[in-house]
Amino acid sequence: MSSVESEVRAIVSEVAELEPAQITPTGTLADLGVDSLLQVEIAVEVERRYGFRFSEDELKRLSSFGSLVELTQAKLDAAGP
Amino acid sequence: MTVDGLRVTGIGAVSACGVGTGALLSPPERPANDAPRTIDDLDAAGILGMRGLRPLSRASLLAAVAAAEALGHPADAPGDPVRRAVVVGTRWASLEPLFQFEQTAAREGPGLVNPAHFPNVVVNAHAGYLGILFGLAGPSMTLCGPGSGLEAIGAACDLLSLGRADYAVAGGVESLGEVVLEGLGRNGHGESDGPPGEAGAFLLIARGAVAGVPVAAFASGPRSARYELVARALAEAGLAADEIGAAWSAGEAPKGLPVRRIEEFTGDCGGAGGALAAVAAAAGAAASGEPALAAALPPSGTQSILVFGAGAD
Amino acid sequence: MTEAVVTGLGIVSPIGADTDGFWGALLEGRSGTKPIASFDTSGYPSSIGCEVDGFEPSGQPVGRAADLAAAAGQRALGEAGLDEAARRGTALCVGTTMGESCWIESWPAESLVAGARAVPAEELLRSAPERVGADTAALLGLEGDVTVLGGACAAGNYALGHAADLVRLGRAERVLAGGVDAFSRVAFTGFARLGALASEACRPFSADRDGIVLGEGAAMLVVESRESADARGARPLAAIAGYGLSGDAFHIVSPDPEGGGAVRAMRAALDDAGLTPEAIDYVSAHGTGTPANDRAEVKAAQVVFGEHAVPMSSIKALTGHALGAASAFEAVACVLALRRQVVPPTWNFSEPDPECEWDVVPNAPRAATIETVMSNAYAFGGNNASLILTQPAG
Numbered sequence: 001m002s003s004v005e006s007e008v009r010a011i012v013s014e015v016a017e018l019e020p021a022q023i024t025p026t027g028t029l030a031d032l033g034v035d036s037l038l039q040v041e042i043a044v045e046v047e048r049r050y051g052f053r054f055s056e057d058e059l060k061r062l063s064s065f066g067s068l069v070e071l072t073q074a075k076l077d078a079a080g081p
Numbered sequence: 082m083t084v085d086g087l088r089v090t091g092i093g094a095v096s097a098c099g100v101g102t103g104a105l106l107s108p109p110e111r112p113a114n115d116a117p118r119t120i121d122d123l124d125a126a127g128i129l130g131m132r133g134l135r136p137l138s139r140a141s142l143l144a145a146v147a148a149a150e151a152l153g154h155p156a157d158a159p160g161d162p163v164r165r166a167v168v169v170g171t172r173w174a175s176l177e178p179l180f181q182f183e184q185t186a187a188r189e190g191p192g193l194v195n196p197a198h199f200p201n202v203v204v205n206a207h208a209g210y211l212g213i214l215f216g217l218a219g220p221s222m223t224l225c226g227p228g229s230g231l232e233a234i235g236a237a238c239d240l241l242s243l244g245r246a247d248y249a250v251a252g253g254v255e256s257l258g259e260v261v262l263e264g265l266g267r268n269g270h271g272e273s274d275g276p277p278g279e280a281g282a283f284l285l286i287a288r289g290a291v292a293g294v295p296v297a298a299f300a301s302g303p304r305s306a307r308y309e310l311v312a313r314a315l316a317e318a319g320l321a322a323d324e325i326g327a328a329w330s331a332g333e334a335p336k337g338l339p340v341r342r343i344e345e346f347t348g349d350c351g352g353a354g355g356a357l358a359a360v361a362a363a364a365g366a367a368a369s370g371e372p373a374l375a376a377a378l379p380p381s382g383t384q385s386i387l388v389f390g391a392g393a394d
Numbered sequence: 395m396t397e398a399v400v401t402g403l404g405i406v407s408p409i410g411a412d413t414d415g416f417w418g419a420l421l422e423g424r425s426g427t428k429p430i431a432s433f434d435t436s437g438y439p440s441s442i443g444c445e446v447d448g449f450e451p452s453g454q455p456v457g458r459a460a461d462l463a464a465a466a467g468q469r470a471l472g473e474a475g476l477d478e479a480a481r482r483g484t485a486l487c488v489g490t491t492m493g494e495s496c497w498i499e500s501w502p503a504e505s506l507v508a509g510a511r512a513v514p515a516e517e518l519l520r521s522a523p524e525r526v527g528a529d530t531a532a533l534l535g536l537e538g539d540v541t542v543l544g545g546a547c548a549a550g551n552y553a554l555g556h557a558a559d560l561v562r563l564g565r566a567e568r569v570l571a572g573g574v575d576a577f578s579r580v581a582f583t584g585f586a587r588l589g590a591l592a593s594e595a596c597r598p599f600s601a602d603r604d605g606i607v608l609g610e611g612a613a614m615l616v617v618e619s620r621e622s623a624d625a626r627g628a629r630p631l632a633a634i635a636g637y638g639l640s641g642d643a644f645h646i647v648s649p650d651p652e653g654g655g656a657v658r659a660m661r662a663a664l665d666d667a668g669l670t671p672e673a674i675d676y677v678s679a680h681g682t683g684t685p686a687n688d689r690a691e692v693k694a695a696q697v698v699f700g701e702h703a704v705p706m707s708s709i710k711a712l713t714g715h716a717l718g719a720a721s722a723f724e725a726v727a728c729v730l731a732l733r734r735q736v737v738p739p740t741w742n743f744s745e746p747d748p749e750c751e752w753d754v755v756p757n758a759p760r761a762a763t764i765e766t767v768m769s770n771a772y773a774f775g776g777n778n779a780s781l782i783l784t785q786p787a788g
Binding site for chain 3: 035036037040056059
């Protein structure tokens with residue numbers, strides 16, 4: 001597991017009050033009982049953690065843990081070292 | 082008002098005296114100084130044992146802790162959820178979240194404010210969260226003002242008497258944060274004559290219950306009417322002043338009664354003060370079987386008197 | 395129980411500063427939506443709102459909400475023909491969402507960052523919601539009991555329902571009741587962060603609706619007992635027949651998608667008024683223009699009204715969402731609909747949404763026989779309130 005994945009997992013775990021093991025990469029966050037407001041909160045915490053901002057478009061693609069990690073990693077990679 | 086058939090079947094409180102009505106009624110040694118009476122080291126999550134507490138403001142957590150006790154441990158709200166009302170009184174519980182919201186916007190820009198913090202700036206958030214946490218799907222009301230915790234109990238009695246609900250969780254909450262402490266500190270305790278405090282205090286009132294402390298009367302009015310209110314409430318309850326066993330007040334102490342002021346134990350808890358007085362009076366009535374009285378007579382705003390009858394089971 | 399009647403109306407709104415202007419705008423589609431002037435909206439996803447232009451504050455040391463409420467209250471008391479002695483004895487019941495938040499909202503960024511000790515002492519507690527009631531009463535010379543109801547977006551209905559109870563239970567002869575909110579940058583920011591702001595217009599029930607347009611204002615109604623009105627020779631404009639409250643107990647901001655709480659509030663109101671759903675001739679909807687609200691609202695209407703295709707419109711297309719004032723604006727619109735026998739339309743309607751189809755009276759007013767109206771409001775915290783108004787008896 002990459003460090004980004006484990007950090008994002010920790011954020012989701014804290015905000016959504018879930019055990020880290022419950023957070024599966026497939027299936028939507030909504031399936032885990034994470035409502036839309038919590039999803040926005042998770043996005044805000046990720047933005048804070050890494051110092052970037054998700055665009056309106058990107059926010060719409062964050063409905064699963066897997067896509068959240070993927071997009072976060074992609075933005076970090078794009079930002080360069 | 083007609084309060085026939087209304088009984089208090091549960092009480093709950095959290096204050097500087099500690100968690101629970103037991104702590105309120107056998108408080109620790111009162112500090113000799115004028116420091117704010119804060120609730121320290123509160124493990125709300127541990128006490129409540131529920132998920133979904135993370136977005137709650139401090140005031141909502143205090144309200145939840147007190148409401149949980151009133152509903153019984155583990156909190157088990159009676160009856161059909163849609164027949165359970167919730168009525169909350171407060172003065173300042175929206176100020177801290179409002180300040181923090183603005184502070185975050187100032188520090189980090191409006192685009193980084195956490196959206197989950199927005200509902201907390203709206204003063205009905207506490208009633209909203211109590212409804213969600215304890216399954217209260219009947220009428221939900223929030224009253225604002227210095228005596229609002231006791232006003233809320235009066236409003237709950239109305240809802241029950243009018244048949245709009247069968248149970249009501251009613252009371253008040255106030256929390257001490259930067260804005261309120263600074264505001265009261267620099268304005269010389271505001272209109273109060275002692276240090277501020279923070280608290281949550283709630284009654285569970287039931288319609289048609291056979292056990293519990295009977296609600297005998299409720300009277301309220303503007304400040305100009307405060308001297309008549311006690312007489313009016315006693316008349317409605319069919320009681321003489323000397324029949325009242327325990328009397329508690331927040332704000333002015335009504336004359337002609339053996340009144341203890343709740344502020345001496347908890348500090349001035351704003352909107353929660355009258356509800357704390359009601360909890361203490363209900364506890365007194367339950368223990369002694371004698372009538373009891375709670376008053377909220379703040380220096381401004383609505384004044385309220387609540388009378389409990391004899392014969393609590 | 396005695397009948398609770400309305401004998402005076404007063405409004406300060408983005409589409410009219412008196413009831414005639416307000417009603418004319420509702421029928422002609424004059425919107426209050428325009429670029430926000432009171433703060434810089436760069437960095438926000440939207441820049442439009444429904445501010446009240448050219449409002450003259452009293453010049454007293456009170457906040458904008460109290461000023462708005464007092465201005466509306468002054469008009470209502472005037473229309474009701476109340477002399478000074480009668481005013482003094484009038485109670486006040488006012489609903490609000492943000493209270494008097496203008497003080498906290500006025501603090502500069504440097505002070506906010508430095509903390510509460512950097513802010514003027516006298517302003518620290520002034521943003522408390524109770525100030526709206528106390529200051530409005532003082533401005534109007536009202537000496538009766540003052541109640542402030544923090545009912546969020548349903549606050550107007552809460553205040554009017556409570557006033558009706560006070561009158562019907564004989565606890566007050568006369569109450570000035572309504573709702574108010576001043577344009578709040580905090581609310582605008584909050585709705586922006588929730589993704590709830592419309593990009594260019596409020597389109598209730600329309601397939602292309604995309605959110606709310608935040609507004610402000612105040613509306614106040616004089617509610618009194620029939621006996622009191624008759625004794626003064628005051629003409630009742632309408633009666634408050636009943637109201638109902640419920641809680642979703644679902645989510646702090648999202649409505650129950652099945653509209654369960656909304657159904658219960660409507661049925662509780664009908665029960666309180668002793669009426670069946672078929673008696674309702676017009677429904678003034680909450681109709682904020684968010685995808686979620688409007689969908690849930692139509693679902694609830696389908697459950698309550700079934701085959702009774704009562705026209706249901708939202709005036710928020712023109713007024714925006716004035717939060718605490720919203721259902722008070724809508725109560726005024728309902729009284730005027732009863733007086734004028736015309737249903738105000740839902741403006742800005744482009745096309746029906748198959749997920750929330752109803753007769754929403756799109757884009758043109760409709761003459762109708764209107765004896766009984768229902769006004770619905772749904773708030774944060776899942777607080778639902780439905781109010782029923784009828785032609786006065788006799």
